[in-house]
Amino acid sequence: MLVRTATSIGALLLVGILAACNDAAAPSGDPTLQAQPADFPPPSPLVTVAGESVWPFTGSDFAGTTVDPINLAFTGWSDPRDLRAALLMLDGDRSVFAGHPQLGPFAGIDCTWKDAMGDAQTAYGATSGWVGSAIQLECGDFDPLRVHLRFFNIGDVTLGGAHFEVLIPGTTDHQVVSWEFAEGLVVADFIRAAIGGPVGSSGPINPVPYRSIPAMIYNSLPDELKFLILASGGVPDWPVPGDVGIGTDGAATVVHLAAAVDGMPEIARQRVEIQFNQVIPKPFCASGPYDFLDVNGPVTLRQHVVVTPSGAYHSQFHAVGMLTLQPLTVDLSTGGLVPSGAPYRAHVNEHVKGILTDRVTLASQFVLRAEMPRKGPFRGSLRSTLNVAPGGGSHSSLTVRCDP
DSSP: OEEEESSOOOOOOOOOTTOOOOOOOOOOOOTTOOOOOTTSOOOSOOEEETTEEEOSEEESSSSOOEEEEOOEEEEESOOHHHHHHHHHTOOSOOGGGTTOTTTGGGTTOOOOEEEOOOOOOEEEETTTEEEEOOEEEEEEOSSSEEEEEEEEEOSSOEEEEEEEEEEOTTSSOEEEEESHHHHHHHHHHHHHTTSEEEEEEEEEOSOSSOSEEOHHHHHHSOHHHHHHHHHTTOOSOSSOSSOEEOOOOSEEEEEEESEEEEOOOEEEEEEEEEEEEEEEEOOSSOSSTTEEEEEEEEEEEEEEEEEOTTOOEEEEEEEEEEEEEEEEEEOTTTSOEEEOSOOEEEEEEEEEEEEEOSSOEEEEEEEEEEEESSOSTTOEEEEEEEEEOSTTOOEEEEEEEEOO
16 A cells, blocks of 8 residues: 655654644545435534534434434545545554553454445534535454444545444344544544544534444443443443443544545445344334234345446445244233234345545435335334435435324
């Protein structure tokens, strides 16, 4: 990989978590990145991060419904492709941080970075308008745990949303357990890459704590993860009777990149198969609050990433499964779940795409959940789309069709 810089940056010292780094000439924002038409109004609130007016959250559409906090901002050489290349060039040896007062907890973490499979999300900057998470990375694995990082390019600044999460057993869903650990690991690795480092904080921009871990999941976590949650602002005692707030300082770390790493042309693939085996509330077309499903079957996840010689980034992620559903209901005399009908099938299909070139940033997602046969009491389908694209091409939709 090639490192390019506008000035010599020398050897970056591993100093405190808010140590300053050398300023260097940085590229201007992509001139083709224009604010989108006002079809989707700005979300609220807007705050100032690294000199830009931004929404301090990520979303799943354009309605301003929050998903994750923005906890990182990258300035200088901040093209998401360069950020990706810098992290992917690193090995898993973080022993250099041993004994460091702020970075020491990462000395024993040996995960390496790669492209991640995950839902597309939205973010907002006043200059760029709505943008999507064209590039997603993970340190660790989809199963069982990982640090998951999304980049959102808003022009001269790239926003980041990072979290540490565990796979919920028997599902393809993750539970976030820490924001701060993930944020700190990303910052530590950019220091380790010797191209930049943290230069400050946004100040408070997010609620504290933010979201929560259900008690059932928290109490089943290994003690090591509970101690990590405690260090990130969680609760000291377990088991807990109620949900646990996910601790955060409510601020985003601003990381300045004084140089960039050119990614090499590559083709990367990964495949994960998850055996779904979980009882869940019926997610749509339920007859009432007592409808549940015992869901079983394999879901196959595949990802294909291409980086071209010109630096264009293309990523596609598919999740496909044919599941068996056993309908259940609550026996009001015992409080237990009992079968309420014959088993049937469901087809699940998800397709997430990310494209980032010198002229275009695009993120899209298609989700289909279809019960089969389609005809039957309280059978139906759910279809959702998200497209974040330039030139007025952004849209989102959610359609649920139910058979009475």
